[in-house]
Amino acid sequence: MASKPGILTEWPWQKLGNMKYVVLAPWVVQSVYSFVTKDERERDIMNLLIFPFLLLRLLHGQLWISLSRYYTTKAKHSIVDKGIEFEQVDRERNWDDLIIFNGLLYYFGFMYLPGASRMPIWRWDGLLLTILLHVGPVEFIYYWFHRALHHHFLYSRYHSHHHSSIVTEPITAVVHPFAEHLGYFLLFSIPPVTTILTKTSSVGVFVGYTTYMDFMNYMGHCNFELVPNWVFNHFPFLKYLMYTPSFHSLHHTQFRTNYSLFMPIYDYIYGTMDKSSDKLYEDSLKGRKETPDVVHLIHPITLQSFYHLPPAIASLASEPYSSKWYLSMFWPIPYEFMLFTWKFGSTFAVERNVFDKLKMQTWAIPRFSFHYSKSSQKDAINSVIERAILEAENEGVKVLSLGLLNQGEQFNGNGELYLQKHPNLKIRIVDGSSLAVAVVLHSIPKGTKQVLLSGNISKVVCAIAKNLCQRGIQVGVVCKDNFDKLKLGIPTELWINLLISTSYTQKVWLVGDGELSEKEQRKAPEGTHFIPCSQFPPKKVRKDCIYYNTPAMVIPKALQNVYSCENWLPRRVMSAWRVAGIxxxxEGWDVHECGDTMLDIEKVWLASLSHGFRLPMLDHTFI
Structure with a gap:
């Protein structure tokens, strides 16, 4: 919101939330009905194509946000070397309001404005008139309107909302109060309305002008420079007619310079051109090489989780992962993207974070969870993980942490496979087991005397059981095979605290790998604490029980550029396996933590606390 919100700040349909698209429904239905029922000579194809055009505009914006986030993750050509946070994501999640607003005006205009219906496909005179009107009145009026918006009265009530984003993303371009958009529409409608009134309008020019406005708007708000130097070297006059992302970025950091819409000529004429524009452009193009200190290696979970990756849909990525029915209709998109990245590249960067001087990146393997369960995919995926490790090694990365199924015990021996192949690695491979164990132990409610272990036995589960037995806590196991496996990893003198349990009376259940069925959960007493020991959480089926997150920690404020949620975890909460790598x-530990290796659990725990990490649930303390 603006610092002092004025009238008409909110959009008329703001209270509808995600249902706001229903305001278009009557117009869409009417356009289809009219096209179907009218005689062929009376049909207006333009009216029918408005809704598909709006969808294309949404796709256009989404492609820009994905491209921008991917390139800024690499940080090489970033203009402003700062991060964004959840506050900005929330503020900009209504970027599609402009498209809804334009859609309503399109339907109204093409229905009631004389000459707007049944346009020809193309007219050259309409194109020439549109260009002249944009270069002249539109750019000129926008320049002075924009300067007026920076007067303290209008700025505090309206334009400050847009300038809240110092580090811009493409969709920042269209995030303004409703009243401001009313002014923009009146201005930007000058060319199309004029061509309609002069009977020189055409479908091609209308669509082309709107697409041009979107393209330039989104491009100018990217936080990386993408206009190549040769453009201005070969055509020097273009520096007055086309701005660049670095040019407009200065407006968001300096505020009182570079007011122009897309053509800097008016800033040159009226002396508001920022003197550092050329230098920032050259520096941004030149770029800088940045080597991350830590890489966390993940993979998408399901086809729908693809949309929750940071470069995908910003609003979804900023919330814990949950299945959305409408995303099922677009399943070919993530699958085709996966196949494309699998063929032309191994991993792709999805996030970049900074913790003081420590630089971190998250890389994703282009495979989903169901691929890891297929034996035919095992060697291929391990090969990609191995290449990612070697790539990180060559770049000078210090630590690579294995997330989710990239560290499966049956898959690669908790990462031991890669050390066997490359025993002289300088990069340290971390599976995060020690911190995961510590988080689970410190999540168990105070006063607990018995726990029940369910699911498969893993490295983490064995370590937890051993620690509990050492502290005199009874560890119950339902399956005899699991009981025998645990005995192999626990000293004989501690077996007295290990037992086969069939009563299900324990109020604390430690849930390991493997699905915890609804039938099993129904056997738990009321108020049972389900505490996951695994990378994946159990399905919640009981309202009278307490379900914990998978092992995770709240990150300190110093960890910046965090604008997405890690899978199903809440905001600013990271998995223990990821925190372990950080x-x-x-700490500068010069050891690997993979295979059967387990670090000192208490040492890892205290080190995490010393750097500001903490448990999400502060009211639960270890016994």
Whole structure:
């Protein structure tokens, strides 16, 4: 919101939330009905194509946000070397309001404005008139209107909302109060309305002008420079007719310079051109090489989780992962993207974070969880993980942490496979087991005397059981095979605290790998604490029980550029496996943590706390 919101700040349909698209429904239905029922000579194809055109505009904006986030993750050509946070994501999640607003005006205009219906496909005179009107009145009036918006009265009530984003993203371009958009529409409608009134309008020019406005708007708000130097070297006059992302970025950092819409000529004429524009452009193009200190290696979970990756849909990525029915209709998109990246590249960067001087990146393997369960995919995926490790090694990365199924015990021996192949690696491979164990142990409610272990036995589960037995806590196991496996990893003198349990009376259940069925959960007493020990959470089926997150920690404020949620975890909460890699690098530990290796659990725990990480649930303390 603006610092002092004025009248008409909110959009008329703001209270509808995600249902706001229903305001277009009557117009869409009417356009289809009219096209179907009218005689062929009376049909207006333009009216029918408005809704598909709006969808294309949404797709256009989404492509820009994905491209921008991917390139800024690499940080090489970033203009402003700062991050964004959840506050900005929330403020800009209504970027599609402009498209809804334009859609309503399109339907109204093409229905009631004389000459707007049944346009020809193309007219050259309409194109020439549109260009002249944009270069002249539109750019000129916008320049002075924009300067007026920076007067303290209008700025505090309206334009400050847009300038809240110092580090811009493409969709920042269209995030303004409703009243401001009313002014923009009146201005930007000058060319199309004029061509309609002069009977020189055409479908091609209308669509082309709107697409041009979107393209330039989104491009100018990217936080990386993408206009190549040869453009201005070969055509020097273009520096007055086409701005660049770095040019407009200065407006968001300096505020009182570079007011122009898309053509800097008016800033040159009226002396508001920022003197550092050329230098910032050259520096941004030149770029800078940045080597991350820590890489966290993940993979999408399901086809729908693809849309929750940071470069995908910003609003979804900023919330814990949950299935959305409408995303099922677009399943070919993530699958085709996966196949494309699998063929032409191994991993792709999805996020970049900074913790003081420590630089971190998250890389994703282009495979989903169901691929990891297929034996035919095992060697291929391990090969991609191996290449990612070697790539990180060549770049000078200090620590690589394995997330989700990239560290499966049956898959690669908790990462031991890669050390066997490359015993002289300088990069440290971390599976995060020690911190995961510590988080689970410190999440168990105070006073607990018995726990029940369910699911498969893993490295983490064995370590938890051993620690509990050492502290005199009874560990119950339902399956005899799991009981026998645990005995192999626990000293004989501790077996007295290990037992086969069939009563299901324990109020604390430690849930390991493997699905915890609804039938099993129904056997738990009321108020049972379900505490996951695994990378994946159990399905919640009981309202009278307490379900914990998978092992995770709240991150300190110093960890910046966090604008997405890690899978199903809440905001600013990271999995213990990911935190472990960060702490490993911060402490400068020169050891691997993979295979059967387990670090000192208490040492890892205290190190994490010393760097500001903490448990999400502060009211639960270890016994």
């Amino acid at each position: 702490v490993h690098a911060l």
